[in-house]
Amino acid sequence: MTENRMGTRQVELEVLRYNPETDQEPKFQRFTVPCVNEWCVLDALNYLKDNLDSTLSYRWSCHMQVCGSCGMMINGEPKLACKAMLRDYAGVIRVEPLSHFPIERDLVSVADDFMAKLKRVKPYLIPGEKRTLADGEYKQTPAQLERYKKYAMCINCMLCYAACPEYGLTPKFIGPAAISLAHRYNQDSRDGGRDERQEEIATSEGVWECTFVGACSDVCPKHVDPASALQQVKVASTVDWYLEHFMSWVKK
Amino acid sequence: MAKSNKPIIWGTFAAGGTLTAFVTPVLMVLTLLAATGHLPEMLGYDKLHAFAAGWFGKLVIFVILFLSLWSQAHRLRCTFYDFGARADTLVAITVYALAGVGSIATLVYLARL
Numbered sequence: 001m002t003e004n005r006m007g008t009r010q011v012e013l014e015v016l017r018y019n020p021e022t023d024q025e026p027k028f029q030r031f032t033v034p035c036v037n038e039w040c041v042l043d044a045l046n047y048l049k050d051n052l053d054s055t056l057s058y059r060w061s062c063h064m065q066v067c068g069s070c071g072m073m074i075n076g077e078p079k080l081a082c083k084a085m086l087r088d089y090a091g092v093i094r095v096e097p098l099s100h101f102p103i104e105r106d107l108v109s110v111a112d113d114f115m116a117k118l119k120r121v122k123p124y125l126i127p128g129e130k131r132t133l134a135d136g137e138y139k140q141t142p143a144q145l146e147r148y149k150k151y152a153m154c155i156n157c158m159l160c161y162a163a164c165p166e167y168g169l170t171p172k173f174i175g176p177a178a179i180s181l182a183h184r185y186n187q188d189s190r191d192g193g194r195d196e197r198q199e200e201i202a203t204s205e206g207v208w209e210c211t212f213v214g215a216c217s218d219v220c221p222k223h224v225d226p227a228s229a230l231q232q233v234k235v236a237s238t239v240d241w242y243l244e245h246f247m248s249w250v251k252k
Numbered sequence: 253m254a255k256s257n258k259p260i261i262w263g264t265f266a267a268g269g270t271l272t273a274f275v276t277p278v279l280m281v282l283t284l285l286a287a288t289g290h291l292p293e294m295l296g297y298d299k300l301h302a303f304a305a306g307w308f309g310k311l312v313i314f315v316i317l318f319l320s321l322w323s324q325a326h327r328l329r330c331t332f333y334d335f336g337a338r339a340d341t342l343v344a345i346t347v348y349a350l351a352g353v354g355s356i357a358t359l360v361y362l363a364r365l
Contacts, residue, residue, distance in 0.1 A: 165334055198255065208258040211330035234262060241259035 011035045011044055011086060015056065016096040018103050026103060028094070035086055041095065042070050042081035045107075058107035065221055068157030071098050072107050078162035078219045098162040100171070114158050117174050120200050123181035128192025144189040151184035151229050153222040160216035160226050166209055173209040174201060176216035176226035183229040186236075202237040210234075261326055268323025275316055301365075310362045317358045325351035 011033050018026035031052055033044045042060055049056045060070040063082050070081040073096040075089065086093075101109035131138065160176035167173050182197045201207050207230050216226040243250050285291045293299075303309040325347040332343045 169333075169336060169338075200253070202255045203253040204256045204258065205253065206256070208256045208262070211334055213334060235266065237255075238259035238263050238266070241255075241257070242263070 007037045009035055009037055009086070011089075012092040013044060013048065014092050014094045015045075015048075015107070016103075017056075017106055019055075019105060030092075037087050039086050040082050041074055041079075041084040041086065041089075041093065044086060044093075045081060045095070056107075057105045066155060068155030071157040071159050071162070072096065073099055073162065078159035080157060080159070080221045083221050098158055100162055100164070100168045101158070109158075111158065113171065114156070114161060114175070114178070117178045118156065118181065121174065121178045121182035122193055122197055122200075123178070123185060125185060125188065125191055126193025126196065127190060129190075138190040140189055147189075148184045148187035151180050151187065151224055154181055154184070154224050154226075155222055157221065159219045159221060163215040163219040165213055165215065166211060170205075170209055172205045174206045176210075176230065177224075179207055179210075179233060180224055180226040180229035183233050186233075198237065198240065201233060202240065207233045207237060261322075264319060264322040265326040266323075268319035268321075269327075271316060272320045272323060276320070304362070305365045310365070314355075314358055314362060318355045321351040321354045322348075 013031045013033055014028050015031060016026050017023070017029045031048055033048050033052065035044050035047065042063060045056065045058055046060075049058075058070065058072070058081075060081065061067040062069070065080055065083050068080070071078060072081055073079075073094075074081065074084045075094050076096075078098060081095075095107065097103050097107045097109040101111065101113070104110045127138075154177055156177060158177065161167050164173075164176055167175050179201050182201050185191045186194045186197060210230045212227060212231065214227045217224075217228065220226060282291070282295065286295075304313060328347045329340070329343050333340060337343060
């Protein structure tokens with residue numbers, strides 16, 4: 001690569017490789033990749049795949065922190081490869097697939113567990129009040145929008161699952177993103193599906209598995225703050241519990 | 253899956269956590285002031301003893317100690333869990349029993365005031 005006005009740099013990448021057809025277990029492979037300083041780790045991986053080793057497998061799509069595909073462990077921290085800038089790293093950069101998930105191949109992790117949990121919590125609008133087309137749109141005030149907007153930013157990148165020690169210890173835990181998305185719809189003024197979602201998330205493998213470590217919020221690339229969503233779900237579920245057991249005549 | 257009964261424990265944990273966040277620092281400052289002899293006259297031993305001897309004072313002290321003990325017991329249980337100790341039932345019984353002993357001791361001492 002020729003000298004660029006932005007400056008180039010040889011980056012040492014230590015990439016976890018695993019081919020289920022030939023390898024007994026994953027192992028690291030070292031590459032020296034000529035990079036532009038302003039690149040992100042995803043650019044370096046793309047250069048590596050295009051020029052050095054075309055067998056490297058990893059997921060990516062948008063390159064702009066929207067699709068949530070390129071989540072991986074970078075120097076042991078869950079990051080989007082498109083958001084991890086090379087200029088922030090010195091020395092060897094270690095790249096591994098997301099923690100707490102099985103490896104499909106190289107940097108590709110198996111997302112089936114998360115997808116199944118996402119489906120269970122019904123992360124879609126279940127209208128509270130049925131309206132016909134003639135009734136017009138569902139209206140919402142800016143204040144009502146504000147109640148869930150932050151939680152609607154989730155891109156399902158699973159970084160929070162890789163960061164959560166509880167998910168690592170107890171894989172049946174529904175986990176930060178899925179519960180945050182359930183909360184996002186519970187908080188929506190147009191929604192009426194909270195009771196259905198509570199059956200999944202107000203359980204011991206739901207929100208009560210969370211011990212408020214807060215790592216999910218530290219790593220979230222979209223500032224969703226899943227930990228705050230889970231705390232709000234705990235408060236609401238506690239109020240529910242007291243109402244259900246001592247004041248069952250009160251409507252939630 | 254049935255809804256969890258965890259709210260029974262979590263309710264006292266949350267209430268205790270909120271309470272201790274506000275009350276404990278105040279108590280620490282007052283203790284330090286008392287230890288260095290800078291306590292204002294209105295918070296002197298005789299005044300506080302008289303407050304603690306009344307039923308309202310007893311109630312306040314009991315609620316603060318009971319909730320603090322329960323919240324810290326639950327926090328300890330969670331910490332054990334986070335560090336990977338999987339004997340959750342044993343840990344839970346131990347820490348809640350300690351909180352229970354502390355709560356009963358508080359009751360006994362308050363009754364003897």
